[in-house]
Amino acid sequence: MQDVILVLDAEGRYLKIAPSGAPLLYQPPAEMLGRKIHDVLSSACADYFLNSIQQALLTKKTVKVEYSLSIGEQEVWFEANIASMDENTFVCVARDISERKQMEDQLRQQTENLAQTLQELRQTQAQMIQAEKMSSLGQLVAGVAHEINNPVNFIHGNLTYIEEYTQDLLRIIHHQQQSGNKLEFQALCEEIDLEYIQKDVPRILSSMKVGTQRIRQIVLSLRTFSRIDEAEFKAVDIHESIDSTLMVLQHRFQETTKLPAIQVIKDYGTLPLVECYGGELNQVFMNILANAIDALEEWTIENAQLRIDNFTSGLLTPTIAIRTSVIDAGWVKIAIANNGIGMSEQIQKQVFNPFFTNKPVGKGTGMGMFISYQIITETHRGKLECHSIPAVGTEFVITIPIQH
Ligand SMILES: Nc1ncnc2c1ncn2[C@@H]1O[C@H](COP(=O)(O)OP(=O)(O)O)[C@@H](O)[C@H]1O
Ligand SMILES: [Mg+2]
Known part of the structure; x- marks a missing residue:
């Protein structure tokens, strides 16, 4: 028999116990028979029984009780059914029921863990929404581009x-110079040089022209970059997208105290238009290129002396190479x-994890490659791979289908 059967009287005295x-x-x-439960069990347990x-x-x-x-x-848990036979x-x-209790405890522990995980997930989600807000910065850029387009x-x-008017004016002055009071006029001319x-006027005008042309170019790039009007799959010129992203990052390619100018090598193949979310794809190019610039800066800081020694040879010119090609009918490949500085194997394993960053607080969010991975694999059903050798360099390879 698995169960223990006790017969007690109304005062809680043990009358029979089976099996012996x-x-x-x-x-x-033998030690329990004839004694009251208050003399055998703890008073709390005995009170509970008597009640x-x-x-x-x-x-x-029948009344059910649970006690240990x-x-x-060992601490043994029991479940007992108490019923009266007579007065x-x-x-x-x-x-x-120790085993069941143990399982219940485990279950409770698991539930607690789950609740905590859920809490953490909620936090992560909140942080991701924050990061998404950052990407709405892209929309702001689009707005700015639109706004400055008109005045420019x-x-x-x-x-x-x-230009025309000025030339006319200059012609009049020229004429006046020859027919008016020469002495006075001469003095005036000298005074204003x-x-x-x-x-100088033609020089000023031409430099203004160059300036405004440049602003127009930037506006165009910002527009291509943000692709604000593209909330769906559209046929996109990938090279145009990359170029507009390069333009947006232009200021970071220039020579600084930390780094000589970054050389960008473009090896563009012949690509068809690719069906994609243009804005999101640009976000991926942006993240990969910004990381590449960071990696170049870090490398040159760490190897400043090596760079100075070798720089003239051109071997260590900080370089970003972008190669595009069509592969296996129906897919395009973009390698950046x-x-x-490159990445250790340890870092490579984590590069696509959310919140993984090696950069100082305030600089890195660790969301760039995570979001890029989602955009390429989920939204575009493509592949994003990372190859890296420490101190040699890193390559990210995007493969996406041309049509969806
Ligand atoms: N091109 C690269 N070269 C070296 N390390 C890189 C490169 N791209 C990414 N990483 C590593 O991956 C980490 C995560 O990148 P990312 O998700 O963009 O976050 P963040 O740039 O905010 O740190 C970086 O902190 C860096 O350690
Ligand atoms: Mg980044």
Whole structure:
């Protein structure tokens, strides 16, 4: 028999115990028979039992109790059913439920762990939403591009007239110079240095022209880069996208105290238009290129002396190489490599993990490659791979289908 059967009277005195050799008895039956449960069990446990006995008597129903006893080295949990046989006799059938209790404890622990994980996930989600807000910065850029486009066109269109008018004015002055009061006029001309102005006005105008042309170019790039109007799959010229991203990052390619100018090698194949989310794909190019520039900066800081020694040879020119090609009918490949610091195997394993960053607080978010991975693999059903050798360089390879 697995269960222990006890017969007690209304005062909690042990009348019978079976089976006599039950392995899980608190004490040998001989020591319990005739004694009250208050003399055998702890008073809290005994009170609980006696209350249950009274309840069984009052309700004429079976009462269930759960309690634990230390037997030997172990804490054993029991579930017992108590029922009255008559006014003064009660039967109690106790079953060892330690195993079930243990499982319940485990389950409770697991539930607690799950609750905590859920809490952490919520936090992560909140942080990711924050990161997404950062990407709406892209939309801001698009807005700015739109806003400055009009005035810049306005200035640009008017430059031609200014040029014409100025030339007319200069012609009048020229005429006056020859027919008016020569002495006075001469003095005036010298005072305003007319000779210099004549030479300088065309120079100023042409430099203004170059300036505005440049602004127009930037505006165009910003527009291509943000692709604000593209919230769906559209046929995109990948090279145009890469170039606009390069343009947006232009300021970071220039020579600084930390780094000589970064050389960008473009090895563009012949690509068809590719169906994609243009804005999101640009975000990927942006993340990979920005990381490449960081990796080049870090490398040159760490190897400043090596760079100075070797720089003239051109071997260590900080370089970003972009190669595009069509592979296996229907797929395009875009490889972006840099000869920067490179990554250890340890870092390579984690590069696509959310919040993984090696950069100082405030500089790195660790979201760039994570979001890029989602964009390429989930949204575009493509592949994003990372190959890297420490101190040699890193290459990210994007493969996406041409059509969806
Ligand atoms: N081209 C690269 N060369 C070397 N390390 C890189 C390169 N790209 C990414 N990494 C590593 O991967 C980490 C994660 O990149 P990313 O997700 O863009 O986050 P973040 O740039 O904010 O650190 C970087 O901190 C860096 O350690
Ligand atoms: Mg980054």
